[in-house]
Amino acid sequence: MKLPRFVSILVAPVVLSTAVFAADFAPAIIYDMGGKFDKSFNQSASDGTVRFKKETGIEVREFEVTNAAQREQAMTRFAQRGSQVIVAIGFSQASAVEAAAKKFPNVKFAIIDGTVNLPNVQSINFREQESSFLCGMAAALASKTGKVGFVGGMDIPLIRKFAQGYTDGAKFVNPQAEVFQNMTGTTAAAWNDPTKGGELAKGQIGRGADVIFHASGNTGGGVMQAAKDAGKLSIGCDANQNYLHPGSVLTSAVKRVDIAVYQTIMDAKNGTWKGGPVVLGLAEDGVGYSLDEHNRTLITPAMEATLATAKADIISGKLKVAEYKVP
Amino acid sequence: MSASAKLPRWAERGLLPLINLAAALILSGVVVKILGESPWAALKLLVSGALGTQEGIGYTLYYATNFIFTGLGVAVAYHAGLFNIGCEGQAYVGGLGSGLVALWLGDRAPLLVVLPVAIMAGAAFGAAWALIPAWLQARRGSHIVITTIMFNFIAASLMTYLLVNVLIKPGQQSPESREFGANAFLPAAHELFAKIGITFSPSPWNLAFAIALLAAALVWVLVWRTRWGYALRVAGQNQSAAVYAGISPSRIIIQAMLLSGALAGCLGLNELLGSQHRILIDFPSGAGFVGIAVALMGRNHPVGILVAAVLFGALAQGGSQLAFDLPKINRDMVVVIQGLVILFCGALENVFRTPLAKLWPGRLARSPQPSGGMPVPR
Known part of the structure; x- marks a missing residue:
């Protein structure tokens, strides 16, 4: 093999420049297949890096994966180039984080929506069932027909978590409530199919639903549009989507991925970073339902009071919200 | 041609x-x-990212392995005059076959036993997934393009169902099976090179590449050096001539599609046994469709397919380097x-x-x- 010599010449400058870089703080983030600009989950993570950059002036390195092999490759590459903290967005990166964290025990890793039991990994999970529960309650309170809908992206455990919390919340308010559930698809395209989302929403509206909750990334745009066109209500997801159709979006089940990402990078910078599990729920303000000028008129004072009581009860543990368990 | x-x-x-x-x-x-x-800087990055380092070469050939399998699959069908758009689904279901074998035998039998069984299972599952579209085309005239596309979606639904409900490792979010037993891991190229004293940077490039080369050689012999291959090409170019020569086009259609599906089905060897070591959702990630381009560009000849597959592997790897830098x-x-x-x-x-x-x-x-x-x- 003649290759190694020729290669070492090529690699030498890279290694040298890494050594120079190593002293600087260079956090990195790896988005998953949905892509950085999905108006939802990944974008929320991106917002966290934007805030970090604004406050500190430090650039956050980023990469969007297109296939499974690239996850570990990107983590390895970032680690080799001197990133001290690497944030992986999305549950599908768990096995790659595990492999990379073993290879680089001195690099800090964080994974959102996944769990990796290693000392140099922070596993950040959200209690989506809690915010979904409150949104289910809001839906049932706002519904005149007693029928509410749910449109999920892909049928995966995470989305079932949303669906179950929502159903339980609706039934908590109105035990007779009917909840229609649809998943958009079985491939990654399901996160990015507003047309089909709209069709599913129309179908549910046709069956009598007058409030529809989506947990489907970009697909949700179609769901919310369909609800608006029919004069019904919708509930946004992950980011605060109330502004999209003021007066038609009842509320949004927010999941503060941005805060989680910002916090873990900031902690790494300040030397206060700790590995291990982090669970963010209502109590930590990691999840919640949004209330702003766009939906102020939709949430009546009575509804707000009911939701506030439920929220306090969930936080205090008086009201237990069941979590979807993987079979 | x-x-x-x-x-x-x-x-x-x-x-x-x-x-x-x-x-x-x-x-x-x-x-x-x-x-x-700068376009020039981008081109340099693209080329050096794909071929300039051992790691880059490893990734390039790792991607190329997927494309060789699916490219061969498309090409074999093409010689029978069929446009198999279903390699994605056949690869997905074929990978299920190899993966199940790896889950089952991975901690029970040595690699020498696991590998042949995994190859056979991958090929059999992939072929089975191509059988119904093939039969529909041969006996009912249902257009193979339409049926294979639809089977891609059925494959995706089936795999999502299995991974979310049946194969998922309990207690995790991600729809993935548990890790295979270590005996089912195909040795990576850098490990093999290390055995003969050559150091090579780690990459997911693995033994499946050799299997892909073998498959390419096999396809060449089968299509250009056997009676069956002759019948295949005749039926592909002119059905009436084939019938006149005593060749049954419908039988050829089914056989060609089975072989096509079997070749695509071997993708799981590279992706699952070679690299990910578990069954995960959407693992072919478009390789079945890239295979169409690879076959077209390689003029449906194994040598051309090898070259085109390496080119597309280089584009995938060099492209990720580009996005990275x-x-x-x-x-x-x-x-x-x-x-x-x-x-x-x-x-x-x-x-x-x-x-x-x-x-x-x-x-x-x-x-x-x-x-x-x-x-x-x-």
């Missing part, structure tokens, strides 16, 4: 694809320029470059052929006819 007779073979097979490739890269360069990066170029830009390559090498291949034939010294064509080039798939 009657070349248009206007160009010598080496120009047809070598020069023309190079010109097409260059045109695609030039146009990509224009897009890169518009995005505000130049923040303005994101992964969608990489898809644009791949799309342009496919466009120029597949759809627009005659754009340069006719002028080139006209300009060819001593071969001034009197009446350049639009060439048929390849048999038109039904």
Whole structure:
């Protein structure tokens, strides 16, 4: 093999420049297949890096994966180039984080929506069932027909978590409530199919639903549009989507991925970073339902009071919200 | 594959694809320029990212392995006059076969036992997934393009169901099976090289590459050196002639599709046994569709497919390097470059052929006819 010599010449400058870089703080983030600009989950993570950059002036390195092999490759590459903290967005990166964290025990890793039991990994999970529960309650309170809908992206455990919390919340308010559930698809395209989302929403509206909750990334745009066109209500997801159709979006089940990402990078910078599990729920303000000028008129004072009581009860543990368990 | 007779073979097979490739890269360069990066720097990064380091070469060949399997799958069907768009689904379900074997035998039997069984299971599952579209085409005339596309979706639904409800490792979010037993891991190239004293940077490039090469050789022998291969090509080019020669086109259709599915089904060896070591959702990630481009560009010949697969592997790896180093170029830009390559090498291949034939010294064509080039798939 003649290759190694020729290669070492090529690699030498890279290694040298890494050594120079190593002293600087260079956090990195790896988005998953949905892509950085999905108006939802990944974008929320991106917002966290934007805030970090604004406050500190430090650039956050980023990469969007297109296939499974690239996850570990990107983590390895970032680690080799001197990133001290690497944030992986999305549950599908768990096995790659595990492999990379073993290879680089001195690099800090964080994974959102996944769990990796290693000392140099922070596993950040959200209690989506809690915010979904409150949104289910809001839906049932706002519904005149007693029928509410749910449109999920892909049928995966995470989305079932949303669906179950929502159903339980609706039934908590109105035990007779009917909840229609649809998943958009079985491939990654399901996160990015507003047309089909709209069709599913129309179908549910046709069956009598007058409030529809989506947990489907970009697909949700179609769901919310369909609800608006029919004069019904919708509930946004992950980011605060109330502004999209003021007066038609009842509320949004927010999941503060941005805060989680910002916090873990900031902690790494300040030397206060700790590995291990982090669970963010209502109590930590990691999840919640949004209330702003766009939906102020939709949430009546009575509804707000009911939701506030439920929220306090969930936080205090008086009201237990069941979590979807993987079979 | 009657070349248009206007160009010598080496120009047809070598020069023309190079010109097409260059045109695609030039146009990509224009897009890169518009995005505000230097096209020259981008090209250098693309090439050095894919071929400049051992790691880059490893990743390039790792991706190429997927494309060889699916490219061969598409090509075999093509020789029978069939356009198999279903390699994605066949690879997905084939991977399920290999993966199940790996889960079952991975901690019970040595690799020497696991590997042949996994190959057979992958091929069998992939072939089974191609059987129904093949039968529908052969006996009912249902168009294979439509049925195989639909089977891709059925495969995705089936796999999502299995991974979310049945195969998922309890207690995790991600729809993935548990890790295979270590005996089911195909040795990576750098581990194999280490055994003979060569150090090579770690990458997911693994033994499946050798299996892919073997498969390519097998396809060559089968299609060009056997009676069956002759029947296949006759049936693909002219059904009436095939019937006249005593060949049953419907039987050939089914056999070709089974072989096609079996080849695509072997993708799981590389992706699952070689790299991910578990069954995970959407693992073919488009390799079945890239296989169509690879087969087209490789003129449906195993050697051409190898070259084209390495090219597309290099584009995948070099492209990720590009996205990594130049923040303005994101992964969608990489898809644009791949799309342009496919466009120029597949759809627009005659754009340069006719002028080139006209300009060819001593071969001034009197009446350049639009060439048929390849048999038109039904």
